[in-house]
């Protein structure tokens with residue numbers, strides 16, 4: 818899973834400054850942060866609609882669109898996905914500490 822995102826991140830980085838006529842990602846970068854952010858918002862709403870409708874197939878597709886556009890948004894902000902993973906790992910550690918503390922209280 819992480820490898821897939823890492824590959825996508827590398828492809829997206831390689832498209833930076835590329836030909837907008839030849840690449841969707843280059844086109845997004847050329848349009849700028851507000852357009853990329855708008856796409857993330859749209860894809861998030863579409864994923865939410867698919868989830869509420871109970872449409873599993875649509876949700877998988879919309880989730881892929883959302884993760885893809887979020888990866889472009891992070892690249893546009895010069896934030897490596899690894900930094901987001903580190904934050905998730907930190908939170909996992911915090912929840913582990915909370916569980917440990919709860920066990921100690923018993």
Ligand SMILES: N=c1c2ncn([C@@H]3O[C@H](COP(=O)(O)OP(=O)(O)OP(=O)(O)O)[C@@H](O)[C@H]3O)c2ncn1[C@@H]1O[C@H](COP(=O)(O)O)[C@@H](O)[C@H]1O
Nearest residue numbers: 825828829832839840841842843844856859881882885886
């Ligand atoms: N994963 C994706 C991916 N997911 C979705 N999309 C594109 O995202 C767009 C979303 O569709 P929409 O109808 O919402 O948007 P649109 O009408 O095309 O654009 P707007 O008018 O809304 O700006 C479609 O054009 C899809 O093709 C993607 N485009 C590219 N990738 C990955 O990015 C790589 C590089 O792509 P290129 O930059 O095109 O070479 C590809 O090899 C893929 O791995």
